[in-house]
Amino acid sequence: MPNAIIITAPGGAENLKYVEIPYKAPAPTEVRIKTTCIGVNYIDIYQRNGLYPVGAPFIPGVEAAGIIEEIGSNTEGVAVGDRVIFGTSPSPAFAYATHVNIDQKYAIKIPFDISDEALLSLFMKGLTAHYLLCRIFYVLPDNTILVHSAAGGVGTYMCQWASFIGAKIIGTVSSDEKAKWATANGCTHVINTSRQDFVKATMEITGGKGVPVVYDAVGKDTFMQSLECLAPMGLMVSYGQSSGAIPPVDLSVLSKKSLFLTRPSVFNYKADRNELVLTAMELFEGMRQNVLKPRIGQKFALKDAAHAHKLLESRQTMGSILLIP
Numbered sequence: 001m002p003n004a005i006i007i008t009a010p011g012g013a014e015n016l017k018y019v020e021i022p023y024k025a026p027a028p029t030e031v032r033i034k035t036t037c038i039g040v041n042y043i044d045i046y047q048r049n050g051l052y053p054v055g056a057p058f059i060p061g062v063e064a065a066g067i068i069e070e071i072g073s074n075t076e077g078v079a080v081g082d083r084v085i086f087g088t089s090p091s092p093a094f095a096y097a098t099h100v101n102i103d104q105k106y107a108i109k110i111p112f113d114i115s116d117e118a119l120l121s122l123f124m125k126g127l128t129a130h131y132l133l134c135r136i137f138y139v140l141p142d143n144t145i146l147v148h149s150a151a152g153g154v155g156t157y158m159c160q161w162a163s164f165i166g167a168k169i170i171g172t173v174s175s176d177e178k179a180k181w182a183t184a185n186g187c188t189h190v191i192n193t194s195r196q197d198f199v200k201a202t203m204e205i206t207g208g209k210g211v212p213v214v215y216d217a218v219g220k221d222t223f224m225q226s227l228e229c230l231a232p233m234g235l236m237v238s239y240g241q242s243s244g245a246i247p248p249v250d251l252s253v254l255s256k257k258s259l260f261l262t263r264p265s266v267f268n269y270k271a272d273r274n275e276l277v278l279t280a281m282e283l284f285e286g287m288r289q290n291v292l293k294p295r296i297g298q299k300f301a302l303k304d305a306a307h308a309h310k311l312l313e314s315r316q317t318m319g320s321i322l323l324i325p
Helices: 042-049 116-120 123-136 153-165 176-184 198-205 223-228 251-257 273-288 302-313
Strands: 003-007 016-020 030-039 064-071 083-086 099-103 144-147 168-173 189-192 211-216 230-238 260-262 296-301 320-324
Touching: 003 302, 016 302, 030 083, 030 116, 042 302, 064 099, 064 116, 083 116, 116 273, 116 320, 123 153, 123 230, 123 273, 144 153, 144 198, 153 168, 153 176, 153 273, 168 176, 168 198, 176 189, 189 198, 198 223, 211 223, 223 230, 223 251, 230 251, 251 260, 296 302, 302 320
Parallel strands: 144 168, 144 211, 168 189, 211 230, 230 260, 296 320
Antiparallel strands: 003 016, 030 064, 030 099, 030 320, 064 083
């Protein structure tokens, strides 16, 4: 029988239960995937704790890689035995399972020269880095950008990508170990927030000008200070909230420097199939050229998903966390 992690009510990691689930035949446009590895992302935690409400009971998870073992009657261009990866289907995609049915338009074939685990370790994070750097704000070589959580999952690939572009990167981290990791992955300047004021440091680095864009996945603990780091007409990109939800904001705080604010989602920016495929091809080539360097931080058995969530919530991770069915 297939197995999965089920959440019956919002709450802590202890609400993740490993159970048997019934077989479900794929719909006409779906493929049935036997998963080989499953990604763990902050959105999984937001859904588990109720920050992003999902009707319970549900199977969490948005991304996984695996092998197609059955196809629907109205599928095209896919076959049993194909290795595929997915991550942008309407959330949740029920990825924390040994077998997943997914619409074929969200499945991307994995090239023969790239491993499932290596690709999965950067797939959703790489898609996110792409839309942040190349769609929301088109980062150029003469830009200086501020990236919070520079040693985290998305932050690592943002630093690698922006460094390849030639931009100067100010990265914030919470420890000396993470500072070394951020520097190794392309950060020009690293600010250790455990003993440095990142607003003061950023303004010193930029000669008082501020930066044209801030990428903030931390949320509550950094949001207001991040606004202070922006240059006039700068863009605040709030794409996560690992420290907690951002309290209500009086938009008049933006008027002092005519700032812009956005709260984007990868699910919107990569909803178009052509955009998804083209971005995936960039990720493949980035891996081949060693621009994007996958790092798997930890692996857990699927049944131990609660341990993976606790580790991610600790904000002490470097690299990606994978679940193995």
